[in-house]
Amino acid sequence: MRQSQLFTKTRKEAPKDEEAKNAKLLIQAGYIHKEMAGVYDMLPLGLRVLKKIENIIREEMDNIGGQEIELSSLQDKNLWEKTDRWNDQNVDIWFKTKLKNDTELGLGFTHEEPLTHLLKDHINSYKDLPKYIYQFQTKFRNETRAKSGIMRGREFLMKDLYSFSKTDEEHSDFYKKARDAYLKIFQRVGLGDVTFMTFASGGSFSQFSHEFQTITDAGEDTIYLSREKKIAVNKEVYNDDVLNQLGLDKSSLEEVTAVEVGNIFNLGTKFSDALELKFKNESGDLQSVIMGSYGIGLGRLMGTVVEVMSDEKGIVWPKNIAPFDIHILVLNQDDEDVSKYAFDLYEKLQKEGKEVLIDDRDKGAGEKFADSDLIGIPTRIVISRKAVDSSLFEIVDRQSQKVTQVNESDILAELMR
Amino acid sequence: MRQSQLFTKTRKEAPKDEEAKNAKLLIQAGYIHKEMAGVYDMLPLGLRVLKKIENIIREEMDNIGGQEIELSSLQDKNLWEKTDRWNDQNVDIWFKTKLKNDTELGLGFTHEEPLTHLLKDHINSYKDLPKYIYQFQTKFRNETRAKSGIMRGREFLMKDLYSFSKTDEEHSDFYKKARDAYLKIFQRVGLGDVTFMTFASGGSFSQFSHEFQTITDAGEDTIYLSREKKIAVNKEVYNDDVLNQLGLDKSSLEEVTAVEVGNIFNLGTKFSDALELKFKNESGDLQSVIMGSYGIGLGRLMGTVVEVMSDEKGIVWPKNIAPFDIHILVLNQDDEDVSKYAFDLYEKLQKEGKEVLIDDRDKGAGEKFADSDLIGIPTRIVISRKAVDSSLFEIVDRQSQKVTQVNESDILAELMR
Numbered sequence: 001m002r003q004s005q006l007f008t009k010t011r012k013e014a015p016k017d018e019e020a021k022n023a024k025l026l027i028q029a030g031y032i033h034k035e036m037a038g039v040y041d042m043l044p045l046g047l048r049v050l051k052k053i054e055n056i057i058r059e060e061m062d063n064i065g066g067q068e069i070e071l072s073s074l075q076d077k078n079l080w081e082k083t084d085r086w087n088d089q090n091v092d093i094w095f096k097t098k099l100k101n102d103t104e105l106g107l108g109f110t111h112e113e114p115l116t117h118l119l120k121d122h123i124n125s126y127k128d129l130p131k132y133i134y135q136f137q138t139k140f141r142n143e144t145r146a147k148s149g150i151m152r153g154r155e156f157l158m159k160d161l162y163s164f165s166k167t168d169e170e171h172s173d174f175y176k177k178a179r180d181a182y183l184k185i186f187q188r189v190g191l192g193d194v195t196f197m198t199f200a201s202g203g204s205f206s207q208f209s210h211e212f213q214t215i216t217d218a219g220e221d222t223i224y225l226s227r228e229k230k231i232a233v234n235k236e237v238y239n240d241d242v243l244n245q246l247g248l249d250k251s252s253l254e255e256v257t258a259v260e261v262g263n264i265f266n267l268g269t270k271f272s273d274a275l276e277l278k279f280k281n282e283s284g285d286l287q288s289v290i291m292g293s294y295g296i297g298l299g300r301l302m303g304t305v306v307e308v309m310s311d312e313k314g315i316v317w318p319k320n321i322a323p324f325d326i327h328i329l330v331l332n333q334d335d336e337d338v339s340k341y342a343f344d345l346y347e348k349l350q351k352e353g354k355e356v357l358i359d360d361r362d363k364g365a366g367e368k369f370a371d372s373d374l375i376g377i378p379t380r381i382v383i384s385r386k387a388v389d390s391s392l393f394e395i396v397d398r399q400s401q402k403v404t405q406v407n408e409s410d411i412l413a414e415l416m417r
Numbered sequence: 418m419r420q421s422q423l424f425t426k427t428r429k430e431a432p433k434d435e436e437a438k439n440a441k442l443l444i445q446a447g448y449i450h451k452e453m454a455g456v457y458d459m460l461p462l463g464l465r466v467l468k469k470i471e472n473i474i475r476e477e478m479d480n481i482g483g484q485e486i487e488l489s490s491l492q493d494k495n496l497w498e499k500t501d502r503w504n505d506q507n508v509d510i511w512f513k514t515k516l517k518n519d520t521e522l523g524l525g526f527t528h529e530e531p532l533t534h535l536l537k538d539h540i541n542s543y544k545d546l547p548k549y550i551y552q553f554q555t556k557f558r559n560e561t562r563a564k565s566g567i568m569r570g571r572e573f574l575m576k577d578l579y580s581f582s583k584t585d586e587e588h589s590d591f592y593k594k595a596r597d598a599y600l601k602i603f604q605r606v607g608l609g610d611v612t613f614m615t616f617a618s619g620g621s622f623s624q625f626s627h628e629f630q631t632i633t634d635a636g637e638d639t640i641y642l643s644r645e646k647k648i649a650v651n652k653e654v655y656n657d658d659v660l661n662q663l664g665l666d667k668s669s670l671e672e673v674t675a676v677e678v679g680n681i682f683n684l685g686t687k688f689s690d691a692l693e694l695k696f697k698n699e700s701g702d703l704q705s706v707i708m709g710s711y712g713i714g715l716g717r718l719m720g721t722v723v724e725v726m727s728d729e730k731g732i733v734w735p736k737n738i739a740p741f742d743i744h745i746l747v748l749n750q751d752d753e754d755v756s757k758y759a760f761d762l763y764e765k766l767q768k769e770g771k772e773v774l775i776d777d778r779d780k781g782a783g784e785k786f787a788d789s790d791l792i793g794i795p796t797r798i799v800i801s802r803k804a805v806d807s808s809l810f811e812i813v814d815r816q817s818q819k820v821t822q823v824n825e826s827d828i829l830a831e832l833m834r
Contacts (some may be wrong), residue, residue, distance in 0.1 A: 005482075005484075005485070007484055007536070007539050007545070007548045007550060008539050009538070011538075030539075033535050033538070035488075035489045035617045036491070036493050036522075039491045040488045040489065041486060041487065041489055042486060042488075044484045047485055047486055047487055050487075052793060065422075067422075067423070067424055067461045068461060068464055069459060069464055070457045070459040070464055071452075071458045071459075072452045072458055072570060072572050073490075073557075074452065074453070074512075074557070074571060074572050076453050081716075083826075095491075095515075096514060097512045097513060097514045097524065098560065100559055100561050105453075105512075107514065107524075121426070121450070122424050122426050127779075133424060138555065140490075141515065142517055144517050154491060155489050155490060155491050164483040168814065233528050237505075249496075
């Protein structure tokens, strides 16, 4: 894409009304726009990042047998009364609204109820199980405090998968697969080294749930981390009994601040009992379906990457989720030779399948370098009069700041690495 | 995909609580689920169709220079008060809700206000224009009556593009491009022959807006159609003056019922004036940006295809938006030879890039044929003991019901056509 055509502009200063680093940087670089506290719009660069995260998650969910759907946001009060989750005393984050005839509706903050109810049309027998169903869907949560940028939104895109199994064994098998898929996802988006499976409080149906916690000061959780075993324990369940049970030695654990970027949870038969989702087993008896839930907030994940990877110059995107692969900066853009050279390279790289942003704006070199650092595309090449004359080009890696000097004949090969 | 794995089931009967043919068929075939009147969930087959429509529209919007974003649903009252569209007397389809501190919020039914406001950060000079910005975004509309299935939803996915231009000429040039892109979209989704550009009432800034009306009894509009000139006039502006102006002869026009599947509209400076979106022209003077809006409701488009294309046996999907390209029905599925033959073909076709649904369910031939007609995938091939023995296979075109007898050696070539 030609940067001169992109409608968003960078700002010289970070916005003053934001506390969170992720929001400051993403707004300053033109990735997002703040509509109100906890509510953000995705601008072209931001949407490109979000879609890449979405595609990685989709691939991993498809790999473990997930089937994609999309449920509505508007929710029927009657359904949620059956699980006792309509009442604002029980669930304090509902946004509620009304039809013209005064029928109360809610805006879904999660989707166990509607999906469990829906499946009554499609699941009757043990032959219909197991099933794994997921969506990318906008959740609404009426948070009292929303000061963490896109890490805690009042409206945000979430991937939620729900599993429906016949037996505890079947449930456990899938639960383990989902856990592995989650670790792969965090690896692929670039947070693998700082994200740890964390034992957290369970519920009626199992002692623990499992969170995926990424180490960052921007987090709200405290966890006790065993770097050696690559697992952690959330403060909420941190006690001697639990440590014993998990074979963890207190003295080897590190107390760190972290953010929950994903969680998986055994729901047991809580929802299938309340909403009567049952199947006939091989003996012809009715049994409740065993459920699990598996969530990842995409905005939170994107915000966490910014918190963890950015440096003093701006954002540093991991390769797999960067809005573009390569940033070509055209200096001396009024020089026809230089401009032609840059656009030829731009075309060639795109033909080879690379996503390229070319800074062809009528701006000085200093501003282009600063914006490039702020936007944070992984690889940068500068095309200037001097470079064209000398046939020697500098390719810069945004993360390591490593500069590679490349001869004209090697540019394409180097950029395609 | 293996149909035995698909979590949705077809129903023997259409649902009794639906009046609209599109909802009846889509629910019966397992494409959608009704959450409440006017609110539907997209199940795996439905989501596949919707995504194909979305991709066609995205390609055409990118082709005319559109940049994709995603705005929030939650809307700030202050912004909409500036255009006098907050008040329920002026706009009677708002869903409204509240933050915990009682701040009123709305759920976006359209997005002129937030986008115009947002652009104040990015547009200053004539050099920043024109810009074309679009999104696929869920709209909420508090419709009193919602009996048209997915053709008039209370919550639905819409593509809305907004154009921002310096001059009337620039605006008109893009408006014509958008009109052509719309005609291409309706062609590509399979409605080209029954969809006509229709002159409808304009607004303060132009005499006409342009609707794209598809002929169907399920529509709510009356239009006067010139088949020869491939244009129509909406009843709301149908009078002698208008006919003269458009060079249309009353006696050549046909009165038909139709549904509006898209519209394009000159907004002039209505929103840029109210929200103060201005740019400095070449003389350094401030001018208001000229805007246009360009909408397509994806659910409505999908529902219209079902209304127009279905027959007494079920849905008939046009090739470009069908959930799968080919439906393989495996009869005698317990016969290992037959099953192996069918799955080999399934793998081969997928390797060639075809999307295939294979009916490997433990069901009788009659049920498989009926479900296949109901689901409406364009091409069907039956793999049975008899066909394998005789090396002669029948390929059926869902729309024309044309049967082609094919020798074993020609199957792949025929299915790849």
